[in-house]
Amino acid sequence: MNRISSLNSLEMKSVPERIADDLRQLIVDGALEPGQQLSEVALANQLGVSRSPVREALQRLVRERLLVASRNRGVWVARFTDADITEIYDARCAIETFAAQSIIDSGADRIAEVLTELRGCLDELERALQSGDFQKVSSADLTFHRALVDGARNSRLSDAYAILFSEALTCIHWLEIARPSGEELMHDHMEFTAALEAGDSARMREVIRSHLSSAARNLTESKHGEGPADAPSPSAWTNGQQENQ
Amino acid sequence: MNRISSLNSLEMKSVPERIADDLRQLIVDGALEPGQQLSEVALANQLGVSRSPVREALQRLVRERLLVASRNRGVWVARFTDADITEIYDARCAIETFAAQSIIDSGADRIAEVLTELRGCLDELERALQSGDFQKVSSADLTFHRALVDGARNSRLSDAYAILFSEALTCIHWLEIARPSGEELMHDHMEFTAALEAGDSARMREVIRSHLSSAARNLTESKHGEGPADAPSPSAWTNGQQENQ
DNA sequence: AAGTTGTCGGTTGTCGACAATGTGCACCCG
């Protein structure tokens, strides 16, 4: 990246986008409690901008399901249920499985290309595990899975996957017990790489399914009783109506 | 549904949501040309509201990829390339395949349930084909595929699929040549049902893959030279930077 | 006392005006 393009990229992001990115990071890192209400005016004052860009950022996060909105009432940090966790990991499974198949179908060159990426991520993951920094481990895990999905060269799937991963990370950070052991993590990811290297679709499917379903099970099994007390979260819709906004 | 709840549902949707729904319908139906610019002020005046709700609606459609935005320049109706069509149908394939697998794994009861739905959609599709109304055929086709995906009981996948189908319909309406023959359509959808009834995952995968890839091929093969002349569409980004907003 | 209705605080929803930005064109200079 040369000097000019790096200069451009400084102001590339719009204000709402930067606000959304910051808030997303706060939620994913667990700095904002599930069920906590966010006020447009409060955020606007805090950030020194008007409500418009804040509002736009919040709407984005609502669409990413990290926030829940109730019309004329407010927005709250999403509280993920077991059903949500199952949905998220099932959806991740759908995308990863297809991505793997797609890569395998793309021929040996593409496979080799992705394998190189994946092995780099694997090294990084090992270093992160040895450092014991959970933040780094999450990040390396994300990078690995994204590398796999991005290997399918499908921006729509990549975008959808990014959102799902944010949700998953949020769940993980609030259910700290659910951290998988380092050995299991390394083992699973090496299985990924091996199955891809072998070009074995069926095995790949099984590896992905098993990895994600065990991860989901870890999350749903840990009784998340340590969550914050029931905040005045959006608990008031009378019928089957979905959340609005 | 009693009289009162039907009254409630009149004002259930927010203004931005209704605007987005209307615009989406216009785009999907082909009433708005690809590459055509949409002005916030013009739409606001036309609808008798201010720019705020219009702006929010446009942002939603941008996120659904039916519109393309360029900061401080405007928004345009998306122009789908062959690469887009491939992406869209690949992504649909990913979701439908997983949904089918998920339904099959849910056991005989769920399968029977979905089969009932699907057979209803099949009847409707046949009626639509006999009527020769392409609008109805599209709608019946949509209902069928949505019934399959919704059968997986995964709201995240269902939402993602809805967006993909809108994109696909938009492509179809602008490439009218690409309409599949009625026989092929009925045949494919009956194959779906049969494979699901048999609970045969591998066959289901193959049926979905084949149906969607042939549909995508129809779209990409028809040289879409009949599209509108090059509008001043967003063609001005200097480097690999994605579209913004 | 139970149910209904009125009021109130707080939040978002909408609006019109202004500022900032990017584009295209005419102009100027070499």
Add this chain to the structure above:
DNA sequence: CGGGTGCACATTGTCGACAACCGACAACTT
């Protein structure tokens, strides 16, 4: 005549203020 510069226009981006709305509590009625 070509390349760069500055201007003018159109569009979005942002702002502050007001209106509409929802939920909760209190007062009222029966």
